[in-house]
Amino acid sequence: xxxxxxxxxxxxxxxxxxxxxxxxxxxxxxxxxxxxxxxxxxxxxxxxxxxxxxxxxxxxxxxxxxxxxxxxxxxxxxxxxxxxxxxxxxxxxxxxxxxxxxxxxxxxxxxxxxxxxxxxxxxxxxxxxxxxxxxxxxxxxxxxxxxxxxxxxxxxxxxxxxxxxxxxxxxxxxxxxxxxxxxxxxxxxxxxxxxxxxxxxxxxxxxxxxxxxxxxxxxxxxxxxxxxxxxxxxxxxxxxxxxxxxxxxxxxxxxxxxxxxxxxxxxxxxxxxxxxxxxxxxxxxxxxxxxxxxxxxxxxxxxxxxxxxxxxxxxxxxxxxxxxxxxxxxxxxxxxxxxxxxxxxxxxxxxxxxxxxxxxxxxxxxxxxxxxxxxxxxxxxxxxxxxxxxxxxxxxxxxxxxxxxxxxxxxxxxxxxxxxxxxxxxxxxxxxxxxxx
Numbered sequence: 001x002x003x004x005x006x007x008x009x010x011x012x013x014x015x016x017x018x019x020x021x022x023x024x025x026x027x028x029x030x031x032x033x034x035x036x037x038x039x040x041x042x043x044x045x046x047x048x049x050x051x052x053x054x055x056x057x058x059x060x061x062x063x064x065x066x067x068x069x070x071x072x073x074x075x076x077x078x079x080x081x082x083x084x085x086x087x088x089x090x091x092x093x094x095x096x097x098x099x100x101x102x103x104x105x106x107x108x109x110x111x112x113x114x115x116x117x118x119x120x121x122x123x124x125x126x127x128x129x130x131x132x133x134x135x136x137x138x139x140x141x142x143x144x145x146x147x148x149x150x151x152x153x154x155x156x157x158x159x160x161x162x163x164x165x166x167x168x169x170x171x172x173x174x175x176x177x178x179x180x181x182x183x184x185x186x187x188x189x190x191x192x193x194x195x196x197x198x199x200x201x202x203x204x205x206x207x208x209x210x211x212x213x214x215x216x217x218x219x220x221x222x223x224x225x226x227x228x229x230x231x232x233x234x235x236x237x238x239x240x241x242x243x244x245x246x247x248x249x250x251x252x253x254x255x256x257x258x259x260x261x262x263x264x265x266x267x268x269x270x271x272x273x274x275x276x277x278x279x280x281x282x283x284x285x286x287x288x289x290x291x292x293x294x295x296x297x298x299x300x301x302x303x304x305x306x307x308x309x310x311x312x313x314x315x316x317x318x319x320x321x322x323x324x325x326x327x328x329x330x331x332x333x334x335x336x337x338x339x340x341x342x343x344x345x346x347x348x349x350x351x352x353x354x355x356x357x358x359x360x361x362x363x364x365x366x367x368x369x370x371x372x373x374x375x376x377x378x379x380x381x382x383x384x385x386x387x388x389x390x391x392x393x394x395x396x397x398x399x400x401x402x403x404x405x406x407x408x409x410x411x412x413x414x415x416x417x418x419x420x421x422x423x424x425x426x427x428x429x430x431x432x433x434x435x436x437x
Contacts, residue, residue: 001071003043010036010085013076019086020047020067021202023103024055025409026281027335029206031086032067042069046092055413057091057101065099066092073199078165079210088199100405103337108195110341110401114348118242121344124174124191124324125201127332128232129208130183130225131155135218138183138225146180154215159185162211169207171200180294181229191237191324194344198336205332223280223331224287231288231295234279234332236343237313239324240264249315249323255303255360256315256323262357265301265310265325267350268343269358272299272309272329274395275342276381277388277414279330283421286384288331291366296328299379300361307365309381329381338402338410345401386418 001009010018018039020032032047041047045066052063069087077084091102098105111121131154133139141155142148150156156178163173172190179186187208189200205221212219224231240247240260248261257265280289288295294306301310311326330339361376368378382388389411392398399407 001074003040003071006039006043006071006074009074010039013085014083015076015085016082017080017084018042018069019077019084020069020089021086022067022089022091023202023335023337024057025101025103025335025338025406025413026055027103027333027338028055029202030054039069042067043071048094051091051099051101057099064094066094068092075169075203078168079207079214086203088202100403101409103335103341103406104195104198106402106406107198107337107341109403110344111195114240114344119240119247119348120242121194121340122191122239122241122324123194123197123340124189124237125197126186126188126233126235126237127201127204128179128184128186128234129219129221129332130181130232131158131185131212132183132218132220132225135220138220140183141217142178143182144178145182146178148178150178154217155183155185158212158215158217159187162208163187165207165211166204169203171204171207179230179232181226181231184230184232191239194238194340198340201336221332223282223285223333230293232332233288233295233328234330234334236327236330236340237324238327238343238347240347246321246323248325249320251320255312257312257357260351261323261325263350263353263355264347265312265350266355266357267347267353268310268325268327269299269301270355271346271349271395271397273379273382273388273391274398275339275346275392276329277385277392277410278342278398279327279334279339280381280388281334281385281414282331283385283417285331285333286382286388289329289381289383297381298365298373299381300365300376301325301357302360302362305360305362305364308361312360338406341401342398345397349397385414385421389414389418 015036018034046068050063051057051065067089069089073088075086091099131141144150163176166173174190175188209219250258289297296309300308302308303312393411
């Protein structure tokens with residue numbers, strides 16, 4: 001859509017407020033609200049703001065930045081009391097250059113890199129999350145488990161309302177259901193172009209929270225809010241297309257994987273420890289990534305094996321375009337733009353390096369003895385945020401993919417988070433050590 005189209009749409013939709021959305025380096029949503037009279041200026045020149053106040057953005061002596069709406073992201077927010085439109089935005093310097101601290105731009109830049117070689121990336125995520133009674137404590141709404149149907153359950157009703165609202169704003173939900181843990185739910189979105197999907201996920205997460213809040217409950221994407229229960233994952237189904245065809249599919253291969261797909265998977269397995277901090281960016285993320293709670297911690301791949309890090313869903317004849325791989329380690333609290341950039345960089349490096357894929361592992365890795373894991377060369381993901389950060393910090397692949405600015409700022413931020421966490425005295429320590437020491 002061009003400028004004229006936008007202005008006509010806003011008149012037709014009787015828009016009263018316009019929200020300009022962007023995310024900080026951690027993926028947290030930020031917004032600037034303007035009135036419709038300012039939209040022409042915003043589209044032509046952008047709106048200035050103080051970048052030094054945004055996490056991971058500019059230093060105080062270079063703080064002036066410009067936020068400019070992307071016309072194709074125009075959307076009327078279904079939850080707003082007054083007719084309100086939103087645009088996802090790009091960030092620019094005062095000189096008119098793309099800003100290196102804009103994580104949306106980082107993903108766009110990497111997608112442009114693979115496009116020069118004829119590739120596009122499709123992504124279809126499975127988004128897990130919890131509903132709780134309020135935002136103060138994780139009070140359960142139910143004791144249900146996987147796929148359970150609970151009559152008159154408030155959580156299921158809110159989830160269904162969310163799915164209905166998704167249809168109105170162009171988010172194509174394929175399925176939604178109760179997950180394994182109490183009060184846990186999942187929404188699966190039909191695949192789309194990677195940048196478009198990242199924008200959708202930013203929108204879907206705020207939509208889920210808004211609908212929950214309208215019913216007096218709280219939705220959270222915290223990876224592990226409940227002790228002793230499964231955490232929330234963000235399984236990312238992905239494929240590369242070239243010349244209109246799925247570059248991951250090969251009917252001649254016993255697993256229906258092309259050489260491109262096999263090298264792509266090999267790249268993810270080779271570099272996954274280096275990109276884990278992007279996919280699992282919080283201290284709490286590593287409370288989920290432990291054996292025994294369906295979270296993949298072992299670096300391997302398989303077709304039917306859900307204990308593997310990368311799963312290749314079974315091919316259905318006539319569904320070549322649906323052939324894909326599924327990375328199961330990310331969680332829903334990540335910055336989706338940075339996570340997809342890291343995943344794509346790892347997979348594409350496998351293609352560029354022509355890596356060979358190891359044999360699939362189809363047995364339950366959780367039940368393997370240490371000697372068997374060693375014999376199969378099965379390594380594990382980092383066990384803590386600081387371990388993940390140390391892996392990322394020495395990664396040339398991640399630095400090249402993110403650029404110097406975000407690479408440095410992200411690591412600085414995560415080290416500060418770890419330092420705050422490690423000096424905190426937890427309730428576990430009080431209960432277990434205080435009485436005896």
